[in-house]
Amino acid sequence: MVEPEPIPRELLLLFHTEKYLKILEDAGRGEITEDTIKAGLGTSDNPIFKDMFEKSNLASGGTLVGTRLVLEAEGKAFAFNPTGGFHHAYSEYAEGFCYINDIAVVGKILRRDGLRFAYVDIDAHHGNGVEKAFYDDDGALVISIHQTGKTIYPGTGFENSFGEGKGEGYNINVPLPVQSDDEIFLKAFYEVVTPAVEAFSPDIVLFEMGTDTMSNDPLTNLALTNNSFEAMALETGRFSEKLVGMGGGGYNVDNASRSWAVAWAAINGIEMDNPYAGVLSGMMIGPELEGGTLLDNPIYVTGPTKERNQKELDRVLKYIKETVFPKIGVEG
Secondary structure (H helix, E strand, O other), X not given: OOOOOOOOHXXXXXXXXXXXXXXXXXXXXXXXXXXXXXXXXXXXXXXXXOOHHHHHHHHHHHHHHHHHHHHHOOOOEEEEEOOOOOOOOOOOXXXXXXXXXXXXXXXHHHHHOOOOEEEEEOOOOOOHHHXXXXXXXXXXXXXXXXXXXXXXXXXXXXOOOOOOHHHOOOEEEEEEOOOOEHHHHHHHHHHHHHHHHHHHOOOEEEEEOOOOOEOOOOOOOOEEOHHHHHHHHHHHOOOOOEEEEEOOOOOOHHHHHHHHHHHHHHHHOOOOOOOOOOOOOOOOOHHHHHOOOOOOOOOOOOHHHHHHHHHHHHHHHHHHHHHHHHHHOOOO
């Protein structure tokens, strides 16, 4: 366990604007102006609260601390910042519960220092702020698998958004239909993320581990269990000796805690053991709902919904393999 540190202002300015940072500081002191509203603050998604800048910066700072420790470590190293993953924030305004974009800031630092990174986002929502930050950069491979923007915020992240200029092909989106299950999500992961990241061969991997893809998340419409979460964590842990994970979205607390524990164990080669299985009596809560294990019971989506989702995924995969992969030398 390592205490987070706030990100120095000069590093925040590698992505965010000075005007925006000042607006965050002022709003956290109760100073509200027209610019505050223009910066996306004061909405239900981005409420204003005391010391907003300082608290947001500390939450994001954990990602920078983890990245520094991972890069300094000898050999294989993994860090996890559960309070990080603010992938919606833009350089000059807040979006989707995100005020300071830790991923974009750390990514800009890595690129400044000549390092190439892959960003893997398995949150249910498209990482629009990160996409914008590196849309023309061929040293940043940005991949997001998410619920389609046709049915959920932020309404972006379609397969035909694949970068521009030098970054053409290095931004890959896999939008999925509602009720996509473990099988659908894993197929997308193995056929897109694995070949793309292996071909890119990054110096470090940033992994946004949102748990709002789970079947009972109150804000999304996917049907995953943490069994696929474990599988994706294992696979991502193979891509590079240096890996930094971030919590991201997840609006069912039990889902988040169990899934992140599963992922941590998988990446670190720890055999999971729940000493509390079967100990509690009366009303079962938390992991006990799943029979005393951290892993979920399987969920199988079948019938017309599964057939429709498989057909849509096949269409998206075909487009990526024929249109996007050739731009970056990935064999489909």
